[in-house]
Amino acid sequence: MMYGRSSVTDSTRASNYDTIENMSGVQEIERAIRSLPRTEVERLHYWLENYLEDQLEISGEFHAKIDRGKRDIAEGHVRIRRHDET
Helix, strand or coil: CCCCCCCCCHHHHHHHHHHHHHHHHHHHHHHHHHCCCHHHHHHHHHHHHHHHHHHCCCCHHHHHHHHHHHHHHHCCCCCCCCHHHC
C-alpha cells in the first residue's frame, strides 16, 4: 500500500482532463449534427472527407510510384486503353 505522494503524475491528470474535455466537445458536435437537415449533413460529410484527405501524409513509396509513372509517360512506356477493352 502506498502512502504519501500519488503515483498519478500531473501530466497524466492533464491528459485525462484533455480527453474528457474533447469527448464533451465531440458529444456537442454529434448533438448539433443530429439537428441538421440531411442536405447540411451531406455538406459536412463532404467537407470532413476533404479535410481528412488533406491531412494525410504521403509516403515516400507513394511519391516514388508517382515519379515512376511520370517517367513512364515521358518515355512513352504507356498503353492507351480503348473504352471497349474494359
